Amino acid sequence: MISLVNTSKWYGQVIGMNDVSCEILPGITALLGPNGAGKSTMLKLITGQLKPTTGTISVLDRRPFANPDVFRYLGYCPEMENCYDEMTGTEFVTFMGAMAGIGKAQLKSKVSESIEKVGMTLNAGRKIGGYSKGMRQRIKIAQGIIHDPKILILDEPLNGLDPVGRKDVTTLLHSMAERGVCVIVSSHILYEVEQMTSQILLMNRGRMLANGQIYEIREMIDKHPHHIQIATTEPRRLAKCLLDMPSILSVELDSKKEESLVVQTRTPAQFYNEFPEIVIQNEFVVHSFGSPDNNLESVFRYLVGG
Amino acid sequence: MPVASVKNLTVRYGKKTAVNDLSAEIPEGCVGLLGPNGAGKTTLIKTLLGFVQPASGSGEVLGMDVASQGLLIRQKIGLMPEQDCHIPGMNAVTFVSYAGELAGMPGSQAMRRAHETLEYCGLGEARYRNIETYSTGMKQRIKLAQAIVHGPKLIFLDEPTNGLDPAGRDEMLALIKDVSHGKGINVIVSSHLLPDIERTCDDVIVMRGGQVVASDSVVNLRKTIGMQVEVDLNAPSDQFVQVMTSLGAKLLSQFGSKYKLSLSSTPDNLGKFVFEAAKTANVQVRGFEPAMRSLEEVFLEAVA
Amino acid sequence: MSEIPPMIPSIADAQPGPIADLSYRNYDGPLNVRLFRWWIVAVAGLRLAIKKKGFWIVAAISILPYLIIGLTLYLSSSGVNTTLSPVPVGQKYSSQFFQAAGLQSLWLFIIAVLVGSSSIAADNQANALMVYLSKPITKGDYLLGKWMSTFLAVTAVALVPSILLYFYCLLSFQSAGFLKEEPWLFLRVIGAATIPGIVHASLIVGISAWSKTPRMAGAIYAGLYFMSFALATMVWAIAFQGDLSEGVMVRHLAIGTAIQGVEQNIYSVDVRQPGMRRRRQNKKKAGQTGQPQMDLAIEIPVPNVGPMVLLVGSYCVVGVMAARSRIRAVEVVKG
Numbered sequence: 001m002i003s004l005v006n007t008s009k010w011y012g013q014v015i016g017m018n019d020v021s022c023e024i025l026p027g028i029t030a031l032l033g034p035n036g037a038g039k040s041t042m043l044k045l046i047t048g049q050l051k052p053t054t055g056t057i058s059v060l061d062r063r064p065f066a067n068p069d070v071f072r073y074l075g076y077c078p079e080m081e082n083c084y085d086e087m088t089g090t091e092f093v094t095f096m097g098a099m100a101g102i103g104k105a106q107l108k109s110k111v112s113e114s115i116e117k118v119g120m121t122l123n124a125g126r127k128i129g130g131y132s133k134g135m136r137q138r139i140k141i142a143q144g145i146i147h148d149p150k151i152l153i154l155d156e157p158l159n160g161l162d163p164v165g166r167k168d169v170t171t172l173l174h175s176m177a178e179r180g181v182c183v184i185v186s187s188h189i190l191y192e193v194e195q196m197t198s199q200i201l202l203m204n205r206g207r208m209l210a211n212g213q214i215y216e217i218r219e220m221i222d223k224h225p226h227h228i229q230i231a232t233t234e235p236r237r238l239a240k241c242l243l244d245m246p247s248i249l250s251v252e253l254d255s256k257k258e259e260s261l262v263v264q265t266r267t268p269a270q271f272y273n274e275f276p277e278i279v280i281q282n283e284f285v286v287h288s289f290g291s292p293d294n295n296l297e298s299v300f301r302y303l304v305g306g
Numbered sequence: 307m308p309v310a311s312v313k314n315l316t317v318r319y320g321k322k323t324a325v326n327d328l329s330a331e332i333p334e335g336c337v338g339l340l341g342p343n344g345a346g347k348t349t350l351i352k353t354l355l356g357f358v359q360p361a362s363g364s365g366e367v368l369g370m371d372v373a374s375q376g377l378l379i380r381q382k383i384g385l386m387p388e389q390d391c392h393i394p395g396m397n398a399v400t401f402v403s404y405a406g407e408l409a410g411m412p413g414s415q416a417m418r419r420a421h422e423t424l425e426y427c428g429l430g431e432a433r434y435r436n437i438e439t440y441s442t443g444m445k446q447r448i449k450l451a452q453a454i455v456h457g458p459k460l461i462f463l464d465e466p467t468n469g470l471d472p473a474g475r476d477e478m479l480a481l482i483k484d485v486s487h488g489k490g491i492n493v494i495v496s497s498h499l500l501p502d503i504e505r506t507c508d509d510v511i512v513m514r515g516g517q518v519v520a521s522d523s524v525v526n527l528r529k530t531i532g533m534q535v536e537v538d539l540n541a542p543s544d545q546f547v548q549v550m551t552s553l554g555a556k557l558l559s560q561f562g563s564k565y566k567l568s569l570s571s572t573p574d575n576l577g578k579f580v581f582e583a584a585k586t587a588n589v590q591v592r593g594f595e596p597a598m599r600s601l602e603e604v605f606l607e608a609v610a
Numbered sequence: 611m612s613e614i615p616p617m618i619p620s621i622a623d624a625q626p627g628p629i630a631d632l633s634y635r636n637y638d639g640p641l642n643v644r645l646f647r648w649w650i651v652a653v654a655g656l657r658l659a660i661k662k663k664g665f666w667i668v669a670a671i672s673i674l675p676y677l678i679i680g681l682t683l684y685l686s687s688s689g690v691n692t693t694l695s696p697v698p699v700g701q702k703y704s705s706q707f708f709q710a711a712g713l714q715s716l717w718l719f720i721i722a723v724l725v726g727s728s729s730i731a732a733d734n735q736a737n738a739l740m741v742y743l744s745k746p747i748t749k750g751d752y753l754l755g756k757w758m759s760t761f762l763a764v765t766a767v768a769l770v771p772s773i774l775l776y777f778y779c780l781l782s783f784q785s786a787g788f789l790k791e792e793p794w795l796f797l798r799v800i801g802a803a804t805i806p807g808i809v810h811a812s813l814i815v816g817i818s819a820w821s822k823t824p825r826m827a828g829a830i831y832a833g834l835y836f837m838s839f840a841l842a843t844m845v846w847a848i849a850f851q852g853d854l855s856e857g858v859m860v861r862h863l864a865i866g867t868a869i870q871g872v873e874q875n876i877y878s879v880d881v882r883q884p885g886m887r888r889r890r891q892n893k894k895k896a897g898q899t900g901q902p903q904m905d906l907a908i909e910i911p912v913p914n915v916g917p918m919v920l921l922v923g924s925y926c927v928v929g930v931m932a933a934r935s936r937i938r939a940v941e942v943v944k945g
Contacts (some may be wrong), residue, residue: 034471035441134343162342162498163605188471191501198562232577272540272590276581286577290538290593300472355744377746381641385744393741394732395658407650408745410641419637426634452741457637462744490636 001026001151001182002046007055009041016041018206019055024184028177028197031186032296034304037203039186043153046184047076060150072101075149077140079156085129089120089139092128096143114146115139119168133160141169151182158192170196194296202303209303214296217303219268224302225249226268226294231287235261238284245278247271259287309334309460309492310354312372315363317349324349325516327363332494332511336486338503338524339496340601341513342609347496350513351462356380368459381410384453388464390445398424398433398440402451409456416455423451427481443474450481460492461485467502475502482506500601510601512608520608527604533572534597537580539563539589546587553583566597647747651755652762659725659763668720669767675713676771679706680778687783703779703792707772708877711802714768715866718806721767723831726760726814728824730933735823739937749937753930756818757811765807772799802873809869809925816929819936838864862913868922871913880911 002024009016017038033039044050045057048064048071057064064070084092093111102110115124118138123131128139137160144152157173158166173196177183187193193200194214202210202217210217218226232238239251239261247270254260265271268291279286292298308331315328325346332354341347352358354367356376365372367379393401399420406416424433427447432440437448446466453461466482467475483506486493497503503510503524510527512520520527539546542563551557554570573579576596584591659665683706733739742752776799779788788795814831821827842864849860862871 034473035443132343160498163340163500163602164342164609166498167602167606188469188475189499190472268592269540269590272592276585276591279577279581280585283575284577285575288593288595289577290595294538294592297472297476304473357743377748379746380744381746383744387740387743389737389740391737391740393654393738394728394736395661396654404650404654405741405745408647408742408747410643410647410746411637412640412642415637415639422634453744455637456641457639484634489634 002057002059002184004045004057005055007045007052007057009045009050009053015206016050017045017052020203020206020208021055022201022208022211024182024201026177026180026182027199028173028183028185030193030197030200031184031203032188032190032193032200032300033203033209036205038206039203040155041206042203043076043078043155043184043186046151047071047074047153072147073150075144075147075152077144077152077154077157079159086127088127089115089124089131089135089142092139093124093143093146097146100147102147110146114142117145117172118142119165134162134165137161138165138169141172145172145176149181151184152176153184153186155186156188157185158187158189166192190296190300200296200299202300204304210299214299215294218294218299221299221302224293225264225266226271226291228263228265228268228271228289228291229260230263230289231257231260233259233285233287235259237282238278241278241282241284245271245274247274307334308332310365310367310494312350312353312365313363315350315353315365316361317353317358318361323516325353328516328518329363330511330518330521332492333509334492335508336482336493336495336506338507338510339494339513340498340500340503340510340605344515345513345609346516347513349516351464351494351496354379355383355385355462381456382458382460384456384458384461386446386449386453386461386463386466388468391449392437392445394438395436397436398429398444398448398451401437401448402455405452406455411456419455419457420451423455424448427451428477442469443471443478446470446474446478447481450478454485454491458491460494463493463495463497465497465499466495467497467499479505500605504601510604512605514609520604524601528598528601530568530597530599533569534558535567535569535576535580536595536597537565537567537584537591538593539565539584540592541589543587543589546584546589549583549587553579563592648751648755648758651747651752652758655725655729655756655759656762658728659759662724665721665724665763668717668724672714672717672721672767673771675710676775678713679710680775682706683779684782687786703783703788703795704798704877705879707775707795707799707802708873708879710772710775711768711873711877712870714771715806715869718764718768719810719835719866722760722764722806722810722814723828725763726811727818727821727828727831729756729760729815730818730937731821731824731827734819734821749934752937753815753933756933757815757930760811760814761804761807763807764810765804768803768806769800772803798876798878802876805872805876805922806869809865809922812926812929813865814929816932819933835865839866840864842867858911858913859917862918863921865925868918868925871918872922874912875915875918878912 003022005021007020008018020038020042031039031042041050045052046059046064048059048067051065059070060073062070064074084095087095090111093115094107097107097111097114098104112121115121118141120135120138120142123135124139128136131139137157141154141157144154152173154173157169161169170192173183173185177197185193185196198214199212200210200214200217201208230238235253235258239253242248242251242263247265247267249264249266252262252264254262263271275289278284293302310332311330313329316326317324328346328350330350339347339350349358353360353365353372356367356372356379359373368382370379370382372379393404396404399417402424403413403416403420406419407413411419421433424447427450429444429447429451432444437445440448446468450463450466453463463482467478470478479502482493482495485491486506493506495503495507507524509523510520511518537546540563542560547557547565547567550567555567556570558566558568560566576594580591580594683703733742776796813834814827817831817834818824818827821830842861846858846861862868
């Protein structure tokens with residue numbers, strides 16, 4: 001749906017995006033990266049606010065820059081909060097819906113539909129100036145989805161929402177993704193992103209570092225061997241056994257936790273095959289085992305560095 | 307000895323009642339304050355800061371009455387506000403030492419302490435630059451520094467990881483955990499990010515509609531009824547579920563290849579139990595651990 | 611309480627040894643009571659002000675009027691014929707000081723804008739009141755501190771050159787009856803120097819509290835200041851065409867002229883306005899060129915103390931109350 005080919009964008013001397021090529025498909029894709037990584041540049045390029053300095057970007061097979069055609073299929077929920085304080089929620093969504101090209105006949109019903117989807121029916125009649133942070137977020141999402149966009153872009157969509165609200169919005173995004181919408185979420189809250197999707201697009205310093213499934217990416221980062229933590233009643237005996245395995249790089253006993261050890265391996269798949277046998281054969285009592293860095297935070301940390 | 311408490315507290319803003327007959331005790335250590343928007347968290351914090359004359363009931367912070375000793379209370383506590391805020395025209399050092407002086411520190415001590423706290427919060431040479439040039443992460447750090455400069459015994463942190471990227475969030479949470487354990491400072495954290503709370507807090511208070519609906523230690527709240535286990539396989543497998551069910555387990559939830567099951571009894575060797583079941587079902591186990599309820603589950607249940 | 615906070619060992623093995631324990635310790639030292647919290651706010655405001663180059667430039671210019679007056683006095687005492695009009699005994703030096711104060715008034719206004727416009731407006735911009743919110747400081751402390759920073763800046767700039775001139779006169783004109791004729795002059799000088807400070811501080815603190823940015827506050831105050839002057843002067847000239855000295859109160863309604871009115875009371879001098887008279891004469895007898903000033907100057911008598919003080923007082927009260935009502939963040943919610 002969205003494809004970038006050797007896209008670069010710089011502002012004078014400052015590089016916003018450096019030679020990025022990728023495809024973004026339907027479903028939820030998480031756009032991640034530290035502050036200043038180029039995420040907002042990416043979003044601005046997709047929404048047509050900026051034109052790439054070199055390379056091409058196409059959204060739904062069209063060039064997005066200053067192309068009102070594309071906007072009809074695009075929904076955008078930016079991060080900024082302060083706007084349209086004088087309008088009520090309903091007025092604001094109606095206004096944005098009209099701008100998106102919804103005909104007058106359908107407008108009213110679409111407005112109430114999208115306001116209901118975000119759970120703002122009770123408060124839609126109040127002025128936005130009096131809204132809490134969470135309410136502003138919801139009304140922002142309402143205006144982004146009112147025209148049933150094919151592509152929905154959200155910048156920190158869960159900001160200010162309480163856990164109930166977060167769950168609701170996550171569910172809403174999941175349902176949209178299931179219908180074939182391409183949802184791009186830019187966020188810093190990694191554990192939430194993990195619950196939404198496993199497809200990530202990671203950027204740093206204007207370059208794209210990774211684009212794909214979290215587990216695949218993790219497996220391919222061989223610079224950092226996998227750490228696997230094992231809680232057992234006999235750490236030293238288990239350690240001796242494990243050291244015989246060729247797939248193991250090192251075994252570390254935890255000085256703070258009595259019944260724990262950490263194993264490093266470059267071939268986790270092999271380890272996962274051999275380990276259960278060792279446990280069953282030698283009757284080791286194991287309380288838990290797992291790789292603490294099989295998650296997004298670790299992938300992020302390893303790729304972004306520092 | 308609770309660090310702060312309110313008894314039968316009722317607060318009204320004009321005609322609107324924000325909290326009604328609220329009683330709560332804040333234990334020592336690091337406490338998380340949770341609740342949906344409008345639950346009364348902000349009102350509770352305002353009351354504990356001494357800004358509110360209750361319509362009825364009483365409150366106490368560090369042994370001081372909230373209705374009559376508001377100023378004294380504010381000398382012994384620190385607040386890290388959620389919104390962006392700073393004093394214009396100052397750099398970090400001047401700002402933090404000014405905050406210290408406003409809290410009553412003598413000038414000489416304030417400057418010295420400002421440097422100490424900024425060092426602790428991880429602000430190096432940047433402390434001599436004007437605050438207006440700072441990144442979000444740095445601004446959050448100096449907000450924390452100005453809250454602890456005058457040696458308060460209790461600090462309130464309102465959404466401390468707001469706007470921070472993952473690395474910054476990591477560091478801020480580590481800082482909060484460090485400050486609240488072993489430095490003699492009690493901490494109340496108000497946040498919507500439940501994993502943040504899980505990571506830093508020992509106790510949790512959940513509010514809803516101006517009332518406390520749950521108040522316990524994190525460990526207790528997360529205890530499951532009966533033995534539960536989370537198993538992570540290399541691929542989804544119905545066969546595994548079948549094998550486990552035949553061994554007396556019940557499937558609670560599934561997310562991709564992650565399964566949460568409750569067991570009929572606690573096995574002596576959980577590892578052997580899981581591995582044997584996996585062997586029978588011909589799947590690879592990537593990890594397993596005794597399951598705890600996530601704080602999100604606890605929260606959603608409490609406010610439902 | 612001891613001066614140095616005690617060492618709290620962080621880990622069990624914090625024994626004295628060659629490696630220093632630099633882990634964080636909480637502050638356990640003394641904390642003062644609230645008495646002079648406003649002073650801290652005032653000092654912070656002043657520090658910000660004296661960093662500005664503009665402040666020092668304008669302060670330097672503000673010395674000029676007194677320098678000029680000093681020069682005039684010196685020349686007249688050396689027998690050079692100056693433009694000093696004859697004044698009743700006991701007013702000779704007072705009138706000079708009053709004149710200098712009048713010449714300085716514009717620069718004092720600029721100082722007030724430089725220091726005072728950002729006092730609360732910048733805090734509004736930076737949301738600083740959230741920081742003040744958690745400290746043991748009341749609305750009154752905050753307001754007093756902000757008021758003080760402008761007051762002290764303006765008064766200092768007004769006072770320093772006038773005190774210097776006073777001592778110059780004391781040393782040079784002792785024999786000419788300086789002290790004997792005008793024994794209260796010293797007190798008058800000090801008193802008059804505080805008036806611009808009081809009025810400017812009160813008004814600008816009120817305007818600053820209601821402004822979102824310092825620039826807006828400065829612009830609004832400048833607008834008010836000059837507009838009120840223009841209006842008062844126009845109304846005075848038009849309404850009292852027959853006899854200007856009748857409508858003196860009207861002239862003193864503007865901010866700048868109100869300050870002058872009170873100063874005139876303090877100094878107890880009569881003022882002659884030769885320039886106004888010349889224009890007046892031209893209006894009456896067209897074609898006749900104006901006579902150089904000397905005799906027949908319009909006297910502006912000392913405006914009545916009562917209404918003057920009331921006017922100035924009400925300006926100050928309005929300013930301060932406006933500020934008070936606007937500072938909402940540090941308020942106490944009742945009920």
